[in-house]
Amino acid sequence: MELQNMGFFTSLVLIFISAAFTDNILLARFLGMCSCLAISKKVDTSIGLGGAVMFVTASTTAFNYLMYKYVLVPLDIEYLRLLTFIVIIAAFTQLLEMIIERFSEKLYYTLGIFLPLITVNCAILGIALFMLNKPYTFWQAFAFGAGGGFGWFMAITLIGGIREKIKESELPKGLAGPAITLIIIGIMSLAFVGFSGMLKI
Amino acid sequence: MAYTPKQVFLNGIWLDNPIYRQVLGICSTLAVTNLLANTLFMCFGLIFTTALSNFTISLLRDYIPKRIRMIVQVLIISCYVMMVDIIIKALVPDIHRFIGPYVGLIITNCIIMGRAEAFASQNKPLLSLFDGVASGVGYSLVLILIASVREPLGFGTLLGMTLPARDQWWHSWIIMVMPPGAFFMLGLFTWLARRWLVREVKS
Numbered sequence: 001m002e003l004q005n006m007g008f009f010t011s012l013v014l015i016f017i018s019a020a021f022t023d024n025i026l027l028a029r030f031l032g033m034c035s036c037l038a039i040s041k042k043v044d045t046s047i048g049l050g051g052a053v054m055f056v057t058a059s060t061t062a063f064n065y066l067m068y069k070y071v072l073v074p075l076d077i078e079y080l081r082l083l084t085f086i087v088i089i090a091a092f093t094q095l096l097e098m099i100i101e102r103f104s105e106k107l108y109y110t111l112g113i114f115l116p117l118i119t120v121n122c123a124i125l126g127i128a129l130f131m132l133n134k135p136y137t138f139w140q141a142f143a144f145g146a147g148g149g150f151g152w153f154m155a156i157t158l159i160g161g162i163r164e165k166i167k168e169s170e171l172p173k174g175l176a177g178p179a180i181t182l183i184i185i186g187i188m189s190l191a192f193v194g195f196s197g198m199l200k201i
Numbered sequence: 202m203a204y205t206p207k208q209v210f211l212n213g214i215w216l217d218n219p220i221y222r223q224v225l226g227i228c229s230t231l232a233v234t235n236l237l238a239n240t241l242f243m244c245f246g247l248i249f250t251t252a253l254s255n256f257t258i259s260l261l262r263d264y265i266p267k268r269i270r271m272i273v274q275v276l277i278i279s280c281y282v283m284m285v286d287i288i289i290k291a292l293v294p295d296i297h298r299f300i301g302p303y304v305g306l307i308i309t310n311c312i313i314m315g316r317a318e319a320f321a322s323q324n325k326p327l328l329s330l331f332d333g334v335a336s337g338v339g340y341s342l343v344l345i346l347i348a349s350v351r352e353p354l355g356f357g358t359l360l361g362m363t364l365p366a367r368d369q370w371w372h373s374w375i376i377m378v379m380p381p382g383a384f385f386m387l388g389l390f391t392w393l394a395r396r397w398l399v400r401e402v403k404s
Contacts, residue, residue: 081305
C-alpha cells in the first residue's frame with residue numbers, strides 16, 4: 001500500500017491505527033517506560049497521565065512538524081532539531097499547565113500534577129523523532145502523533161488494571177514492583193506482536 | 202552531605218544502580234540491547250552526556266534560578282546530546298541509522314535528569330563529574346550484560362561474529378531480539394539483582 005494512492009481520510013485512519021496498534025509506542029518501541037513503571041500502580045492515575053500524554057503528543061507532533069518543515073529545513077539547521085523539539089514540548093506543557101490552572105480547577109487537580117512529568121516522557125520526543133523518518137503531510141503527522149498517544153494511553157491503562165489485581169497476590173522476594181511489571185509488559189507486548197505485519201505505513 | 206569518591210562510585214555502579222535500583226532509563230535499555238555493537242555506542246553516548254552535563258550543571262548550580270532550573274538543565278543536556286549525535290553519525294553511519302532516534306532520546310533519559318537533580322545541583326563539579334561517570338558505567342554494565350545474552354540467543358552472533366554453534370545445532374530464538382524478549386530479560390534481571398541485594402543487606 002502506498003500512502004500517496006490512498007484517499008485523504010483513509011490514510012489518516014490507517015496511520016492512526018498503525019501507530020496505536022501495530023507499532024505501539026510503549027510495547028514495540030519501548031518509549032515512555034519510566035513514567036509508565038512509576039505511575040501505573042492504579043487505573044485512575046494511569047488514565048489521567050495517559051490522557052494528558054495523548055493530548056500533548058498530538059499537539060506537539062503537529063507543532064514540531066511545522067517547525068521542522070518551515071523553519072529548520074529552509075534555514076538548513078536540521079541539526080538543531082533535538083533542541084527545538086524539546087523546547088517546544090517543554091514550553092507547550094508549561095503553557096498548558098497555566099491555561100488549565102486558570103480555566104478549570106477540577107481539571108487542574110486531575111491532570112495538572114502529571115504535566116511536569118510529561119516534559120521528560122520520552123514517548124513524546126520519540127514520536128516527534130520517528131515522524132521525521134516518514135514522508136508525512138501535516139495532517140498525517142497529526143494522525144501519527146494522536147495514534148501514538150492513544151497507543152500509550154491504552155497500554156498504560158491496561159497495565160494499571162493488571163497491577164491493581166496483582167497487588168493482592170504474594171510474590172517471591174525481589175519480584176514485586178518493577179520486575180513483575182516488566183514481565184507483565186513483556187506478555188502484553190507478545191500479544192501486540194500479533195498485530196505486526198497487518199499494516200505497514 | 203559529603204561523599205567520598207569511592208562511595209560515589211560504588212553507589213553508581215552497584216548499590217544505587219540506575220537501572221535495577223532506581224528504575225530509570227529503561228527505554229533505551231530495552232531498545233538498543235538486541236545487538237552488542239549498538240549497545241556499546243549507546244553506552245558511550247550516555248556516559249559522555251551524564252558526566253559532562255553533571256559537571257556543567259554543578260558549575261552553574263549557584264547561578265540557575267530555582268524556578269526555571271528544569272528547562273536550563275534540559276538545554277544543557279541537549280547541547281551535549283547533539284554533540285554525541287553528530288559524533289556517532291560521523292563515525293558509524295550504519296549504526297546511527299538504527300539507534301539515531303534513541304540517541305536523541307538521551308535528552309529525556311531520566312538517569313541524566315535524575316542525577317542532575319539529585320546530585321549535581323548540590324555537590325562540587327569534580328565530584329559530580331565522577332558521579333556522572335559512575336552512573337553511566339552502572340547503566341552500561343547492565344546494558345552490556347543484557348545485550349550479550351540477547352544477541353547470542355536471538356541471532357546466534359556476538360558483536361556481529363557468528364558463534365560456531367549456530368550452524369550446527371542451535372536454532373535462534375527470534376523472540377529474544379523482538380520487543381517481548383527485551384521485557385522478559387530486563388524483568389528477570391531486575392528480579393535476580395534485587396533478590397541478591399536483599400540478601401546482602403540482611404547479612
